[in-house]
Amino acid sequence: MRVELRNIRPWRHDLGHCLHATMGVLLAGHGADPLHVLGAAWGFGYRSGDLRREEYYVPFGARSLLGAMAPHHPVSSRWHRPPDPDAAWTQVRDAVRDGRAVAAAVDNYHLPFRPAYRDVHTNHLLTVYGFDDERDEVLLADPVPPRFQGAITGAEFAAARASDNPEDHDRDLFFTRNPIDGRWLELSVGPDLPPWDLDHVRTVITANLAALEADRTLPDGYADDGAGLFGGRRGLARFLDAAAARMRAGDDPEVVDETFVVAGTVLAETGVHADWLATAGHTFARPALREASRLVERVAHHWSAVRIIVANARTDTAAAAGDLEHRAVALLTDQDRAMDLLARAG
Amino acid sequence: MLHHVSPTLVRSAAAAAHPVAIEDFLDSVGVEPHSRTGRGAFNIWGNAFPAEELPCGTLIEHDRVPFRFPPADGERPDHLRCRGQRIPLPAARADWIHVLGAAERRTEDSVLLEYADGGVRRQWLRLSDFWPQTGPRFGERLAFRTSAMLYPRHEQRTMSPSVWHQRVPVAVPDGLSALVLPHNPAMHLFALTLVEEQA
Numbered sequence: 001m002r003v004e005l006r007n008i009r010p011w012r013h014d015l016g017h018c019l020h021a022t023m024g025v026l027l028a029g030h031g032a033d034p035l036h037v038l039g040a041a042w043g044f045g046y047r048s049g050d051l052r053r054e055e056y057y058v059p060f061g062a063r064s065l066l067g068a069m070a071p072h073h074p075v076s077s078r079w080h081r082p083p084d085p086d087a088a089w090t091q092v093r094d095a096v097r098d099g100r101a102v103a104a105a106v107d108n109y110h111l112p113f114r115p116a117y118r119d120v121h122t123n124h125l126l127t128v129y130g131f132d133d134e135r136d137e138v139l140l141a142d143p144v145p146p147r148f149q150g151a152i153t154g155a156e157f158a159a160a161r162a163s164d165n166p167e168d169h170d171r172d173l174f175f176t177r178n179p180i181d182g183r184w185l186e187l188s189v190g191p192d193l194p195p196w197d198l199d200h201v202r203t204v205i206t207a208n209l210a211a212l213e214a215d216r217t218l219p220d221g222y223a224d225d226g227a228g229l230f231g232g233r234r235g236l237a238r239f240l241d242a243a244a245a246r247m248r249a250g251d252d253p254e255v256v257d258e259t260f261v262v263a264g265t266v267l268a269e270t271g272v273h274a275d276w277l278a279t280a281g282h283t284f285a286r287p288a289l290r291e292a293s294r295l296v297e298r299v300a301h302h303w304s305a306v307r308i309i310v311a312n313a314r315t316d317t318a319a320a321a322g323d324l325e326h327r328a329v330a331l332l333t334d335q336d337r338a339m340d341l342l343a344r345a346g
Numbered sequence: 347m348l349h350h351v352s353p354t355l356v357r358s359a360a361a362a363a364h365p366v367a368i369e370d371f372l373d374s375v376g377v378e379p380h381s382r383t384g385r386g387a388f389n390i391w392g393n394a395f396p397a398e399e400l401p402c403g404t405l406i407e408h409d410r411v412p413f414r415f416p417p418a419d420g421e422r423p424d425h426l427r428c429r430g431q432r433i434p435l436p437a438a439r440a441d442w443i444h445v446l447g448a449a450e451r452r453t454e455d456s457v458l459l460e461y462a463d464g465g466v467r468r469q470w471l472r473l474s475d476f477w478p479q480t481g482p483r484f485g486e487r488l489a490f491r492t493s494a495m496l497y498p499r500h501e502q503r504t505m506s507p508s509v510w511h512q513r514v515p516v517a518v519p520d521g522l523s524a525l526v527l528p529h530n531p532a533m534h535l536f537a538l539t540l541v542e543e544q545a
Contacts, residue, residue, distance in 0.1 A: 014481075146478065267451065307450075327530075
C-alpha cells in the first residue's frame with residue numbers, strides 16, 4: 001500500500017524552529033493559514049523548572065503544544081507515546097492511512113538528510129505525510145534547512161524514533177539526553193476557525209495586551225506569583241532579572257540552558273507575531289499595525305541577542321551578566337513601546 | 347516623469363572608500379581551511395565557513411565597495427563579534443559605513459558614531475542571519491554564499507551559509523573619529539569600509 005497525502009508543503013519562519021515549521025506544515029495541510037494561526041499570540045509565560053530538553057519545547061505546552069502556541073484558535077495537539085517500536089510505526093501509519101498527516105519526534109543522528117546524520121544526537125520534530133509498504137519507505141516533510149521533502153527507509157525512520165538521544169559529544173548543547181520514545185503528535189484543527197478580519201485582529205490584540213498587562217500567561221491565564229511562575233509583562237521583567245542574577249552569581253550552569261531555550265521560544269513567538277501584525281496592517285489598511293509590527297520585530301531582535309549572550313556565557317556566566325542586564329532594559333523599553341502603540345492601533 | 351528602477355541602479359558610485367583597520371579587534375574564529383583545525387565556531391554549534399570559498403586575506407571589491415577581508419587559517423581570529431568595541435576610523439569624509447557580516451538569527455542594534463569635535467550620534471546596524479536558506483531581512487546584498495558549511499566533524503554540502511553586505515548611514519559625514527559597536531555577540535563582522543558618495 002502507498003499513501004501520499006496532498007497539501008503538504010514547506011512552511012518555515014526564519015525566527016522559528018522545528019516546532020513552528022512542523023505546526024505550520026500541518027496547519028496548512030488542514031487548510032489553515034499558518035501565519036494567521038501561529039502568529040496571533042504574543043505574551044510571556046514560564047514556570048521555573050518546566051524546561052524540557054527538546055527543540056520543540058514551549059512553555060505550558062505539556063498538555064497541548066499547539067494549544068499553547070495558538071491560544072486564540074480552536075486548535076490543539078496531543079502526544080502519543082506508543083508502548084513499543086512496532087506500535088510506534090503502526091499508530092503513525094494508521095493515522096496517515098486515514099488521511100491525517102502527523103508530527104513525529106526524531107533523533108537527527110539517524111536521518112540521512114539532516115546535517116547531524118551519524119554525527120551528533122539531537123531531537124527534532126517533522127511531518128509524516130506518507131508511506132510505501134512495498135518499498136519500505138516513509139515520506140517526511142522537514143522545512144528546517146536543509147529543506148527536505150521525500151522518502152527515507154522505514155529502518156532509518158524507526159531508528160530515529162527509537163533513539164535514546166544520548167550525549168556523545170559536546171556539540172549539541174541543549175537538546176540531547178532526552179529519549180525520543182517513539183512519540184508522535186496529532187493535531188486537532190477547528191471546527192470554526194475565526195475569520196481573518198479586522199474584528200478578529202482587534203480581539204486578538206486586546207487579549208494579548210490584557211494578559212501582558214495583567215501579568216498573566218497567555219495560555220491558561222496563570223498569574224505571575226512573584227516567585228517561580230513568570231507571567232505577562234511583570235513576569236517577563238522578572239525572568240530576565242532572575243536570569244541575570246543567576247549568571248552574576250556564577251554558580252548555576254543550568255541558567256544557560258534554561259534561558260537559552262526559553263529565549264528561543266519567545267524569539268519565535270515574537271518574530272512570527274511581528275509578521276502577523278504586518279500582514280494584518282497591510283491587509284486591512286491599518287498603518288499603525290504595520291508600525292507596531294516593526295516595534296514588535298525589534299523586540300524579537302533583542303531576543304536574538306539575549307539568546308547568544310547567554311549561550312556564549314557557558315564558561316563564565318558572571319562575565320556576561322552585565323550584558324544581559326543592559327539588554328533586558330532595552331528589550332523591556334521596546335516591549336513597552338510596542339504595547340503602547342498596539343493599545344492605540346486597534 | 348518617474349522611472350522606477352532597482353535600488354542597485356540608483357546607488358551612487360563611491361567617490362572615495364577607506365577600508366577600516368579592524369585587525370586588532372578580531373576575536374573569533376568562524377572560518378576554517380579544509381585541513382580543519384576544529385577551532386572554527388561562527389555560532390554556538392561550532393559551524394564555520396570554508397576558507398577556500400572566501401577571499402581571506404585579500405582586498406576585494408563587492409558591489410563597487412572595497413573591503414579588506416581578514417586572513418583565515420582556522421587558528422587566529424578572522425572576524426569579530428560585536429562586544430562594545432571602540433574602533434578608530436580613518437580621518438575621512440563618509441556617507442556610509444559598509445560592512446561585511448552576518449548574525450546568528452537576524453538582529454539589529456544601534457552603533458555609536460564618535461566625532462572629533464566630541465559629538466556622538468547613533469545609527470542602526472542591522473544584520474540578517476547567516477543560516478542557509480534564509481534570506482536578507484534588512485535590504486542587504488549577498489556578499490558570499492559558500493557551497494558548504496563546516497560542522498565540527500564533517501562538511502555539509504547541503505548547507506550554504508551567507509555573508510551579507512550591509513551599510514550604516516552616516517548623517518553627518520565630516521569629522522568621524524570612531525565607531526562603537528553594540529554589545530550584541532549575535533552580530534559578526536568581517537570588514538568595515540567608509541564610503542563617500544559622489545555628489
